[in-house]
Amino acid sequence: MKAPLKLMSAEALADHYRKMLVGLGEDPEREGxxxxxxxxAKAMQYLTRGYHESLEELVNGALFASSSDEMVLVKDIELYSLCEHHLLPIIGKCHVAYLPDGKVLGLSKVARIxxxxxxxxxxxxxMTREIAQAIMDVTGAKxxxxxxxxxxxxxxxxxxEKQNSTMVTSVMLGTFREDARTRSEFMDLIRRG
Structure with a gap:
């Protein structure tokens, strides 16, 4: 994904929000x-801070030698995003698993990715593909x-206006894509309460 050209100051971004309020027929000087x-502006900068983070800095060397070759699964990681088409919230959870190949990733780093x-x-x-590829790139997992x-x-x-709809996306790389038993084990584990 291409990085944004330049980070605008919160004050400069606020001017655009002020103009938007006026365009909507509001008075940005009224008390509320x-x-x-x-x-x-500050909220939007916070909600899009992922543009200004790098995978290398985020992982910060938290890869550890391990002889484990069993599945590592982190379930129910809350996620909050913004739809690129409407700038409205996406709220959900993510389940991430990998099969180590000589090293494991620090637990909190999975959620940070x-x-x-x-x-x-x-x-x-x-988003689902980017997360999977980043975990694969960082860990060299099977x-x-x-x-x-x-x-x-x-x-x-x-x-x-469908209130009860949920979107589910999945990406399987390596052994999870090639081996139906491994994929099935993962799906069974995430279904368990």
Whole structure:
């Protein structure tokens, strides 16, 4: 994914929010909206901070030699993203597994990798693939599996307004793609409460 050209200051971004409020017929100087443009700008910078994180800095050497060759699974990692088509929230969870090949990744780093890709303007399909590929690249694993389950506010708050729909995406790399038994074990484990 191509990095943004330049990070705008919160103050400069706030000016765009101010103009948007005026364009919507609001008065950005009324009591309830005073300070909203700057708060919204800072919130958007936070929600898209994944653009300014690097995989190498995030992992920070947290790879450890291990003789384990059994599946490592981190389930129910909360994810919060923004739909790149409407800038509305995507809220869900992600399940990440890998089969180590001589090294394991620090546990918190799995969740941080999910966050790095979720905290961008995204479509869920791309996000799921980016997470899987990053885990594969970092660990050199024999295989990686990622399943993301999320609710999209762009589908719930506007358009078809379907409140109970959930999108599920999966990416299987290496052994998870090639071996139906390994893939089945992963799917069974994530279904368990």
């Amino acid at each position: 909206l005073k300070g909203t443009p700057l708060r919204a 999910v966050d790095m890709f979720a905290r961008r303007l995204q479509i869920q399909e791309s 295989g990686v599996a990622v399943v993301a389950e999320a609710r999209h506010m762009c589908m719930m708050m506007r358009g078809v």
